[in-house]
Amino acid sequence: MSLILDLATSGRGGRGPFVGVCVVSATFGLADGIAQGGMVGDLSYMLPEFIQSFLAGLAASGAITSCLRMLTKGLFDNSQNGLRKGAILFFAICAIFELLCVLLYTFVFPKLPIVKFFRSKAASEGSKTVSIDLVAGGIQSHCENVGSNQTFPKWIL
Structure with a gap:
């Protein structure tokens, strides 16, 4: 500007x-x-x-x-x-x-897969803002599969 x-x-x-x-x-x-x-x-x-x-x-x-x-x-x-x-x-x-x-x-x-993973994990742990973003982006079904006690995936390490 x-x-x-x-x-x-x-x-x-x-x-x-x-x-x-x-x-x-x-x-x-x-x-x-x-x-x-x-x-x-x-x-x-x-x-x-x-x-x-x-x-x-x-x-x-x-x-x-x-x-x-x-x-x-x-x-x-x-x-x-x-x-x-x-x-x-x-x-x-x-x-x-x-x-x-x-x-x-x-x-x-x-x-990015790592971003999808952590956003869905945060949503499953109760983050309201991330849940709203995921619903808007059409990724909500993946969030339901991520448990709150899930360990860090090996492909990220």
């Missing part, structure tokens, strides 16, 4: 675009916090090692994002309007990766 706002205003600046960038940044920060909370919530039904791996990946993504910004800033350093061009390239690359991550989380993550 910051990219679209900048392109719509032709990079002129002013109070309106500044307030727009602040609103967009706050909105996306809130959405990011909710999405990360949901992911940690999903992983909390699984193994503690998964949460640690997720948070390590989150930290690595922050480092990669910083490096990407330095790279895009350095590529256009000596050109006319270079900081703006570098920021546009940075936002475009980040938006593509963000969209890819959302699509993977929405369509691929729930279909």
